[in-house]
Amino acid sequence: MTAERIGIIGGGIVGIALARELARRGMGDVTVFEKERRLAEHQTGRNSGVVHAGLYYRPGSLKAELCAAGRVAIREFCEEKRLPYREIGKLVVAVDESELPALAEIERRSVANGVPGLARIDDVARLREIEPHVAGVAAVHSPHTAVVDYVEITEAMAQDVRAAGGDIRLGQEVVGLDLETGRVRLRTEISEQVFDRVIACAGLQSDVVARMAGADPSPKILPFRGEYWELAPDRTHLVNGMIYPVPDPRFPFLGVHFTRGVYDDVHVGPNAVPALAREGYRWLAVSPRDTWASLTWPGAGALARQHWRMGVDEISASLIKSRYLRKARRFVPELRGSDLVAKTAAGVRAQAWGRDGSLLDDFAVDQVGPVTLLRNAPSPAATSSIAIARYLVDHHVAGRATAGG
Structure with a gap:
């Protein structure tokens, strides 16, 4: 049986995590297209490196679910690859009493989202034990919030993709998608290939790619x-x-x-x-x-x-x-x-x-025939990247393959 050909648009951490997940499951021949000359050039390589624990997100949302799973997966990946992963902890600080109701909402969401080790702090002396120079009247403390190097993680994932036979093409910007019967013709400035399915994790260009696929112009990227x-x-x-x-x-x-x-x-x-x-x-x-x-x-x-x-x-x-x-x-x-x-x-x-x-407050995914579009994936997308990849495979690749088979 001929392996399914899968094209991925975007060489940030989500696109590479997706390629790695597909390759690990043996779900087809995977090719990644990245318009820059290196991976992780945009959002992945230009953030604070925080592995979020899930304090802010609406309970039951995709962000809450995938952040929790992604935090564990990123930690395990860093342990496997011996990459730096430092749990330095986070204080969310109310500087005066007017912020206490909003702090209580953060605490409520954190508890609902299963943030590990979360503690409410109302003692200023305890605040100063954690952060001696901080000012505030109360805080919630997330001791397991961590920091990493997401560029290093992306490169390590890319090595796994290549080792499994996947192809990562740098400096190839996708300029067109033509949906044909049961397949997609993907065009770059220097090549043209036909895939059984295409998955776009294009970040800042996600609405541009969506228009190429004939999707609704909304949501737009601001x-x-x-x-x-x-x-x-x-x-x-x-x-x-x-x-x-x-x-x-x-x-x-x-x-x-x-x-x-x-x-x-x-x-x-x-x-x-x-x-x-x-x-x-x-x-x-x-x-x-x-x-x-x-x-x-x-x-x-x-x-x-x-x-x-x-x-x-x-x-x-x-x-x-x-x-x-x-x-x-x-x-x-x-x-x-x-x-x-x-x-x-x-x-x-x-x-x-x-x-x-x-x-938009949550991750968002659209489907246009054989094209899957990740339409909204800001923070905590890097934290959630491995979990997002598994979600896309389970709900938009494996499920469709079963339905089509």
Whole structure:
């Protein structure tokens, strides 16, 4: 029997995890297409490296389910491959009593999601035992929240894919998908191949690929740039692990926070600034096409009316260091302007939004004939990557193969 030919679009951690899962199960001949010259170039390689424990996500959602399973899978993979995995712990801190109701909701969700070792802390002295320089009145502590190097993990997964006979093609951007009877003709700028099925894990370009497949234009990707400052090496003692704010439930971003990385650097951020290009990692990176597409999207007006104040605040903090510092000093008052020494490489979050201006809160998958489209996979997608891969195989590959067989 001829093996099924499966094409995967996207060489971030989710696409490579998917290729590895398919290869491990012997489910076909797998080819990955990545438009960049290396893997993990975009969201995977431009985040804080946190392995999330599942504190924030709505119980019962795909995010909650796959984050919990993904955290365990990433830890086991790092142990197997002898890659760094450091459980440094996270404090979600209420700086004053007005934030206590929202903190209680985080605690409720964490308990429902089975976050391991979670503890509520109402004693300031106990807060200071965990993070001696933190300011706040209460917190929830997740001691098993960890940090890793997601680029290293992606490369290790890619080695498994190649060892199992999979093909990873770098520098090949997919420019067209033609759905034929029971198969897909995939075109890049330099080649053309026919597959029995195609699975797109295209991140910032996911809606572009969806249009190629003839899917509904909604949800569309709205890019948000996140900018980080790094703490001066002689000031990294201000942070032991991670210090996070209580997030605003109206907005799918966590706010400026502190993270000690897997290699002991400490960064502050990110913020969330609307990007002027899908891959706009700098203010000067502007795509008129991407910007116009966002401004003319039906949901643009509703989104602007709902979040314009937060948008102005985030943009001003991006442009004025003292405003960024003010946000950070709410949690670490000893922080000085000279402690923020450099803006490190920014990331861009691929946030999906609908025609009504709503920002999608959960992972989202569409199916168009033999094409599977991962439409929304922002954080915690890296944490969840192995679990997302298993979910896609179980629900969109194995199930369809059984139905078709």
